[in-house]
Amino acid sequence: MESSALAFVVGILIFVALAIQQWSARKKRAQFMEKVAARTWALEKNNVTRLEEQLSELESRDPGFDRTEFLEFALQAFSRIRNSFSTREFEGIHRYVSDSVLRRLTAKAVVDEFLERRYAGTFQVTSHIIYMVDRDDDLEMLHVHFRLTERGTYVSNELDHETAIRAGRTSSKANTLSEFWSFARRGDATTKAMTRKGVCPNCGAPLELAATLACTHCEAILNSGTHDWVLFKISRDMQPQRTPRKPIEGLSELKHRDRALNRQVLEDKASLVFWKWIESRVMGEPNRFARYCTPEAFEKEKARGTETTRHLTRAAIVSLDLARVDLDSQRERSWFRLRWKYWTEDGGWQLRSNMLLLERKAGQTTNPSRGMATERCHQCAAPQSDRDAIFCDYCDTLLSEDWSFVGLFQPSEFSGSSRIPTASPA
Numbered sequence: 001m002e003s004s005a006l007a008f009v010v011g012i013l014i015f016v017a018l019a020i021q022q023w024s025a026r027k028k029r030a031q032f033m034e035k036v037a038a039r040t041w042a043l044e045k046n047n048v049t050r051l052e053e054q055l056s057e058l059e060s061r062d063p064g065f066d067r068t069e070f071l072e073f074a075l076q077a078f079s080r081i082r083n084s085f086s087t088r089e090f091e092g093i094h095r096y097v098s099d100s101v102l103r104r105l106t107a108k109a110v111v112d113e114f115l116e117r118r119y120a121g122t123f124q125v126t127s128h129i130i131y132m133v134d135r136d137d138d139l140e141m142l143h144v145h146f147r148l149t150e151r152g153t154y155v156s157n158e159l160d161h162e163t164a165i166r167a168g169r170t171s172s173k174a175n176t177l178s179e180f181w182s183f184a185r186r187g188d189a190t191t192k193a194m195t196r197k198g199v200c201p202n203c204g205a206p207l208e209l210a211a212t213l214a215c216t217h218c219e220a221i222l223n224s225g226t227h228d229w230v231l232f233k234i235s236r237d238m239q240p241q242r243t244p245r246k247p248i249e250g251l252s253e254l255k256h257r258d259r260a261l262n263r264q265v266l267e268d269k270a271s272l273v274f275w276k277w278i279e280s281r282v283m284g285e286p287n288r289f290a291r292y293c294t295p296e297a298f299e300k301e302k303a304r305g306t307e308t309t310r311h312l313t314r315a316a317i318v319s320l321d322l323a324r325v326d327l328d329s330q331r332e333r334s335w336f337r338l339r340w341k342y343w344t345e346d347g348g349w350q351l352r353s354n355m356l357l358l359e360r361k362a363g364q365t366t367n368p369s370r371g372m373a374t375e376r377c378h379q380c381a382a383p384q385s386d387r388d389a390i391f392c393d394y395c396d397t398l399l400s401e402d403w404s405f406v407g408l409f410q411p412s413e414f415s416g417s418s419r420i421p422t423a424s425p426a
């Protein structure tokens with residue numbers, strides 16, 4: 001009798017302790033979310049006057065631009081692109097996104113397929129505002145801040161879409177997210193009345209829907225950013241940074257050699273290469289990467305064999321910025337400061353900081369019609385099939401002669417000299 005009473009009291013105590021623990025965890029989380037919301041709001045408030053000035057400036061330069069219409073377009077792009085996370089159908093979103101954003105999505109889908117899982121989720125946008133207007137020498141950029149709630153989870157690959165979505169909706173708790181979506185177009189582009197009404201923004205010819213990559217009439221590449229806005233970056237929680245006032249060493253010299261070259265476009269290419277690297281490492285298939293790296297780097301990747309790198313199955317870029325350009329008579333090299341992370345088996349993010357190096361043969365020039373469509377052939381701007389061939393499907397140019405992966409280096413190996421370090425730690 002006495003022992004059962006004791007067990008009862010202990011049981012009650014354990015129950016009370018657990019309840020208190022849960023309550024305090026929930027309270028802590030609510031406080032944290034409040035803090036995030038307050039901080040974001042403060043940032044937006046500080047921005048308001050400057051933002052208003054810049055938007056008026058944009059409207060006077062481009063009288064066809066309408067901020068409400070733009071936000072509608074951004075929301076539509078957001079919904080379509082986010083839906084593709086679950087449906088894994090990317091045809092309909094080609095025209096809205098740069099090739100690196102598309103590669104990020106498709107690489108993720110390939111990795112999930114490999115792991116026999118799929119993401120199932122639903123979301124609801126609670127607010128979206130234009131957060132920042134920015135310009136560099138070539139491009140105009142609009143950063144949009146989205147707040148949303150999301151419910152999602154990974155489910156078995158065998159479930160059909162409807163069942164998967166239902167599982168996603170019911171099995172997980174809602175997350176509140178804050179994301180910055182960055183759109184760009186060429187600095188001299190203007191809004192045409194017909195834009196986004198299913199016609200080519202360049203010549204007005206009707207576009208065939210679905211897998212529309214280029215106008216069949218005038219051959220304008222729809223996701224180049226030449227004629228219309230294209231999404232080139234998605235950042236979670238990280239606010240977009242303004243184009244640095246301080247010039248990047250070597251960049252103006254490189255632009256002197258290659259006038260159509262642009263910093264954002266170069267960063268887009270670097271991120272495209274990074275996602276392709278992740279894809280080939282996870283799958284243990286170096287051939288997938290052949291098109292994107294120098295012959296020496298490819299030999300190194302091949303030497304690793306077909307071992308799959310499981311820890312990279314969930315990876316994300318935190319930030320990627322052009323840091324310096326080195327030129328000599330033989331080669332042109334671009335260094336990028338890359339912060340990225342991957343999800344470890346212990347259930348936490350592992351942060352990595354590296355210098356990503358790309359290079360190309362000196363004397364190459366950027367095809368100006370390609371713009372943000374950085375997966376296309378650097379010579380003829382033709383789209384490439386997914387079958388990892390290293391020569392262009394159309395003009396037979398060796399694709400790895402474009403900006404190609406040399407390696408990921410430790411920041412300490414990136415010194416003042418333009419010498420290429422020999423060790424590749426990654």
Ligand SMILES: [Zn+2]
Nearest residue numbers: 200203215218
């Ligand atoms: Zn056209």
Ligand SMILES: [Zn+2]
Nearest residue numbers: 377380392395
């Ligand atoms: Zn070509």
